[in-house]
Amino acid sequence: MQKKIAVIGGGIVGATASYYLARSGHSVSVFDSGNGQATAAAAGIICPWLSRRRNKKWYRLVSEGAAFYDKLLADLASDGLKTDAYARSGAIILGQSADYIQEVHDRALERREQAPLIGSVAILKGSELEKAFPPLANVEQALYVGGGARVDGRELTKTLLEAAIHLGGTLHKGNVSLTMDNDGTLSVLTPDGPQKFDAVILAAGAWLPQLLRPLGYTVDVRGQKGQLIVLQTEARDPQNYPVIMPQGEIDLLPFGNGKTVIGASHENDKGYDLQPDASVTDPMLEQACTWLPHLKDEATTDIRVGTRAYTSDFSPFFGSVPGLQNCFAASGLGSSGLTSGPLIGYLLAELAQGKESSLPTEDYPITAYVKSTNR
Structure with a gap:
């Protein structure tokens, strides 16, 4: 069944999620301010295996993220979109x-x-x-x-968004915000007025605290x-x-x-x-x-x-936002954003479609970093 899905944030995470959602036949609306993306200012080296970090869950994420590029590029090529960004x-x-x-x-x-x-x-x-x-x-x-x-994050993101649009998605430039309606559902406040979606993906990176604060959330992201x-x-x-x-x-x-x-x-x-x-x-x-x-x-x-x-402990997170139905988010990727970002975008797309993530979300728990102050 086709879903109407909003993706807030057009960096590498949001662009990948948008591409795979549109590829699966869903109606995707991408909202992006165009300012301050980490993706555009990331060096773009994909070589995570040499890190001294002892966090095994983080290492699994970046290692599988590096391997995910083969699937991503093959999928783009099968849709007639080749890129030399990678x-x-x-x-x-x-x-x-x-x-x-x-x-x-x-x-x-x-x-x-x-x-x-x-x-x-x-x-x-x-x-x-x-x-x-x-x-x-x-x-x-x-x-x-x-x-x-090596990857040119800005060029790859551009290709992914073009692919999503080619597959029926839409891109809207400018700032948006979120509001909770009286019935407990979420609306996206756009310049054209509030809009309802079957699912919302928050891929705003360092701006996730600003998105969720009006809804009564604190977010451990700097x-x-x-x-x-x-x-x-x-x-x-x-x-x-x-x-x-x-x-x-x-x-x-x-x-x-x-x-x-x-x-x-x-x-x-x-x-x-x-x-x-x-x-x-x-x-x-x-x-x-x-x-x-x-x-x-x-x-x-x-x-x-x-x-x-x-995040305060330098760990990324993704999953379902606690207390918000059909709302999913990721953040905290840090300097490994271009390594793990495409994979995380793909996993968010899985969650937004009601599927299970192929990586266990409990290993990257959103509840450790996103907390409601209303409870």
């Missing part, structure tokens, strides 16, 4: 010591037993390293992981500012260069055709500020140039700024 280009991990490189190497081999997508793993030196990434400088050895990938730099070089580098993951905060992503992305920053104290800040981005560029000196004199074509969503 590529499994491999990843080069840089470290401050040989011991660190060896440690990450051993972790990758151990985890490859359960995650074969990791692919080839090798410590590169000398000519091997130069062959893998000729512009790389001031590096004696590095770890290569063949399964590492905003974290992220900035990244987009450079355009004159050299038309091959598109299959690996992404670079130095030990530390920033990453470097060659996207081909001379485009290189540096980022992203993690600014807890700036929250929802969306203004570019040269005092942050200039040191990022300077640091990147120690490994890729050819970037020093290249043109900066864009500074992207977005707001990530974090």
Whole structure:
């Protein structure tokens, strides 16, 4: 049976949910303000297997999220929508010591037993390293992981929303809010007036507290500012260069055709500020140039700024909003949003259709972070 479903938030989670709902024949309305999306300002490295985090439930989510890209791209292709926003280009991990490189190497081999997508793993030196990434400088050895990938979140989100619209969905730009009617059901307040839906998905990321506060909810989510730099070089580098993951905060992503992305920053104290800040981005560029000196004199074509969503214990959540019938939400993805976001969007689409999530929602409990103050 066709359902009328609202998706609030057009980032990677909302766009994926919208695509799969429209693909299943439902009437989908996407509402997006167009401001501050974490997706647009996310660096886009998909290589979760090397993390030191000991949270097994988080690791399962990001590991399966990385694998989900194969299904997502295959589904888009079957609908006649191919995209070069994603590529499994491999990843080069840089470290401050040989011991660190060896440690990450051993972790990758151990985890490859359960995650074969990791692919080839090798410590590169000398000519091997130069062959893998000729512009790389001031590096004696590095770890290569063949399964590492990169994604342009803004481009992929655009493709997913276009696919949803092509399948009958609609996209509405602007802010909306929620209200509880006297009969206990939810309405979406739009510029055209209140609208009723069979189900509502809240994929507003760091703005989830603002959506639910008028309904009497507190949400354990805070905003974290992220900035990244987009450079355009004159050299038309091959598109299959690996992404670079130095030990530390920033990453470097060659996207081909001379485009290189540096980022992203993690600014807890700036929250929802969306203004570019040269005092942050200039040191990022300077640091990147120690490994890729050819970037020093290249043109900066864009500074992207977005707001990530974090919970107090850095864990993501998704599921049915407690006390709201047929209302589902996700948030708290943090810096792994582009890795786990498409999978979470798919899982929310499952829930909105009355299906069981293929990942247990109790492992990512929304009730731990979204609480009603009316009870």
